[in-house]
Amino acid sequence: MQNLLSALVAAALVTQSPLEVEPNVQNSHPYVGLWVTQDGRVRHELLPNNRYVEARGTRERAYEGRYLVTGTHIEYWDDTGFTADGDFIKGVLHHGGMILYRR
Numbered sequence: 001m002q003n004l005l006s007a008l009v010a011a012a013l014v015t016q017s018p019l020e021v022e023p024n025v026q027n028s029h030p031y032v033g034l035w036v037t038q039d040g041r042v043r044h045e046l047l048p049n050n051r052y053v054e055a056r057g058t059r060e061r062a063y064e065g066r067y068l069v070t071g072t073h074i075e076y077w078d079d080t081g082f083t084a085d086g087d088f089i090k091g092v093l094h095h096g097g098m099i100l101y102r103r
Helices: 001-016
Strands: 033-037 042-046 052-054 058-068 073-080 083-089 094-097 098-102
Touching: 042 098
Parallel strands: none
Antiparallel strands: 033 042, 033 098, 042 052, 052 058, 058 073, 073 083, 083 094, 094 098
C-alpha cells in the first residue's frame, strides 16, 4: 500500500507544471532579491513567493510572472505566456544575452 501511495504522489508531482506549484514552495533559494544590469536599464526583482517583476527603463512593471529556480538555473513564465530562462554563474545572473548583478 505504501509503494502505491508513493507512486501516485510521484506521478502527480511529475505531471504538475511549474505554473501549478504553490507560490510559497520555493521561498528559500539564495537568489531572491533585486538583479540589475550594469547600466540600470533592466531590473529583475525575484520575490520570495516565486513571482518576479521586471522593470525596463522607465517601465517599472514591464513584465510580471512566475519563476522557478533549479540549482543555478532559472525559468520564467510571464503572465502573458512569454517564457525565458537564465543561469546564475559566480553570483551573476545571465539572462537573454544580458548580465544582471545583485543589488
